[in-house]
Amino acid sequence: MSNSKSANAINEMLSMQAALNEMTNGANWRSGKTALGKVIDWRRCIVMETAELIDSYPWKHWKSVDATTDRENVRVELVDIWHFLLSLALENFSKDDAADILNKAYESSDDEKLKDLSVIIQVQVHEAMMAKALIKTQVTDSYLSALTVTFFRSCQVAELEFDQLYQIYMAKNVLNKFRQDHGYKEGTYVKVWDGKEDNVVMFEIIERMTIFSGDELYISLKETYSQLA
Template sequence: MQNKSSIQDMLAMQAALNEMTNGADWRSGKTALGKVIDWRRCIVMETAELIDSYPWKHWKSVDAKTDMENVRVELVDIWHFLLSLSLENFSENEAADLLTKAYESSLDQELSDLSVIVQVEIHEAMMAKALIKSSVTDSYLLALTAAFFKSCQVAELSFEQLYQIYMAKNVLNKFRQDHGYKEGTYIKEWNGKEDNVVMFEIIERMSSFSGDELYISLKETYTKLA
């Protein structure tokens, strides 16, 4: 039940974030400005960025290492869109039940010591499901979410880590919106570091995670840029 409770927390936060960024009627598939919302396309594009964190290219950087930290960050971004897709098509309680079921069904999988290409193929399987443009039924959402959690296992991203990073990213996303992200005035690079990196550095200094404390620290650091 703890897993479902955490998923319910994240669904509620995502609903609030979507309303703030896209308007109260975001579940209609359009923003307040009339722009079409396609959560599955978002998942596809984020998965492509995730795959580029791997040294999959045969023609350059053949000895490069996988940027697994970025893989995990991209997975958390994908989770934002998966939560949103769930909320667009189901009630919060229904979505929580389906996402929890998909997570619990993934617990008996053993995925370790996989080659780079096999790992990439697992991520591509998630992308392939997101490219399907059929109705978002119970079975479809379960299959897509199961593929997501398989990708998390490949990246050694636990549910607890997913929850903490999601909560932190939610704070960062709110901070971005409060400071001109939608208007294009927000500065994403802070003294040579992307705001994501700065956020993780702040979290590492915390004795225990606090969303309010993170927001205050982000604001203090951002103010110094000006």
């Protein structure tokens, strides 16, 4: 994807994230609190999702020593982190400024040294993102840029191309809307569908599509969900 296309895609994703956040957390979500008064901490969200991402790697020396990396889940976790990074950008900057910072960070993040790394070094790349998110400093443009660079470096070691990030984000955005429409916040939503997590079902539906369509994905999710016992 060219730089101009990446800028357009980031603009589109920022718009979708703003709409999702308003639906999920209320019109004043940029204040740092939900409509119910619960504190929002996007950087803590990034930290916790990064921890889940790292657990997709066989880093434990005392357990499952012959395991392999669950690379598909690593990519899904990265897309979840991208949701939170977009939200952090929107909370602190105008959409146009956020798009400019994020896209410039993407353009400057490519590093040939991040190819063919061992499991432990890959984990350390992800930990660098976690460490940056743990810094409770003011969210300046330079801080947001540095955090975003660590994110795209994580994407590089996970072999998640920008085109893939975009498509999975669009799909996850639809799934997140579906979850909210079906009781996710209230705790009534069923996340495991006949033994499969809804993320997995979502990917199976996408694989059957000739051309990706958010509307078609939502309809298919609804039909599948309605058939659960």
